[in-house]
Amino acid sequence: NAGVTQTPKFQVLKTGQSMTLQCAQDMNHEYMSWYRQDPGMGLRLIHYSVGAGITDQGEVPNGYNVSRSTTEDFPLRLLSAAPSQTSVYFCASSLQRGAKNIQYFGAGTRLSVL
């Protein structure tokens, strides 16, 4: 059981480039989310999805797009990378929305924007 898988693990971009961070889960979870982790700060929610075809914004959505065409996959797109987007990105999933459901996290993607 792979759980939540994120690719790539590391990425370096130049300012203005675009890229997609991949996230896949094999637990048939309805709820998926993206967080970013910055030094000295906790994880902050970027976008989330409560099911295929349904997405919404979190606390820090600017500069990011998401889509959810399947239950398994929830990619995060950086449209035009900026140095402020240098961070570690975590994808998480849970059976359903809500605190009663434990979120399972991927291993993270470390992104540097030069």
Next chain:
Amino acid sequence: AQKVTQAQTEISVVEKEDVTLDCVYETRDTTYYLFWYKQPPSGELVFLIRRNSFDEQNEISGRYSWNFQKSTSSFNFTITASQVVDSAVYFCALSPSYYNNNDMRFGAGTRLTVKP
């Protein structure tokens, strides 16, 4: 507004010492959930415990124990007889709504180093 404070940025102990990681939270909700996650060097976040605001009983799981005190808005985590494998970053988190994950707030984390 919801807020989680982990004042200890880094802690270093020698193996077999007991160590307590502090977590203080702020919320105006009467119903909320508190969590602890562990982030080992491999990077993923591992769920440790969830506690709801109506249950103030302390929780013990092996060498781990949690002390939840609403009066001081704290949810502290103690590792007894620490081991090298306990070295990790530990996050405390608050979810103010039973049905809403998107308001979850994380603390900045405490990096624990256990030396042999």
